[in-house]
Amino acid sequence: MSKFPILAQSFQFVIAYKPMDKELDWSNLSFGYIPTDYNVRCRYSNGRWGEIEVSSSEIINMHIAATSLHYGQEIFEGLKAFRGKDGKVRIFRLEENAARIRSSAEGIKMQPVPEELFRKMVIEAVRLNARFIPPYGSGASLYIRPLEIGTSAQIGVKPSEEYLFIVLVTPVGPYFKEGFKPTNICIMREFDRVAPKGTGRWKVGGNYAASLEAGERAHKEGYSAVLYLDPKEKKYIDECGPANFFAVKNGKYITPASESILPSITNKSLMTLARDMGIEVEERHIPIEELAEIDEAGACGTAAVASPVAEIHDLDNGTKYIVAKDGQPGPITTALYNKLRGVQLGEEPDIHNWNTIVEGI
């Protein structure tokens, strides 16, 4: 049953069929962009959202003075569709992403995409690209990337009057090439990705631009991600590159409470699954020094899923926090990862009603 009312919009098709050159190697996909058949678009102008358009073009035409190009009016989302054990296609927690992109839009004065429009376009993008949904058992999934941009011309710094909302999809493998194997991450005080009361709580493109220099330096030195500290005091853990951070300490799941991090839907799901398993959950400040007392740690997000952390190196003072003492993922991280994957793949009952099943594909 749809959680949203049916939209009146009909679809306009702009079609050029693209055959898949060769069969994809589903089990060895990286987290990269692979062209698919269609994307789905909708424009906002004259105070209303227009018709949904299905396009086979990977290109957009845009005004050279568009606010997204000059003043960063760009927001996006990330969610996944999975081919399950029973052959059905499930999209994970679509309503949560619809709510978060609304919050992001309000945060930087963009026109919010109505939840029912978001839902309809996401489902349609998945349906139209069904042949790119990786098979069950491959470990891969169809990554769904909705994005919204300000398109009208402004030279004064003010919000756009027109917007374009696009949903594109691409099949992906693991975000960290190591997959579900512990990797090292690092603390680097030279860069913040967001300001204390800035845009970190929203999924704004500029946050990611601000993380590129630190991210590239970290990768060059062999780290999978940067563990950001709170930008105000640099005393507490904030988040881990494009993912939230969690740790396990004395059997409890602990994760930062912070106004400068993105409210991760994966983290929220892991917290619920942890409570279901009888694991206590604490959302609170985590001082850096507490890293010396944790038994497990992970980076969690749609792309990262729940990626275990081996060691955390503080590059400014040389401290090394050895988290995975035996180099293996910890038992609670493993149990939570398996449970989450199980729900997404239809191997476990979906008791919280998180999945939207896409019928007929």
Ligand code: PLP
């Ligand atoms: N934090 C940041 C900065 C992210 O980019 C992401 C990815 O979306 C997350 C956390 C994880 O959020 P989610 O679990 O909703 O994908």
Ligand code: COI
């Ligand atoms: C996601 O996990 O969906 C993200 O958006 C992270 C991405 C920036 C790679």
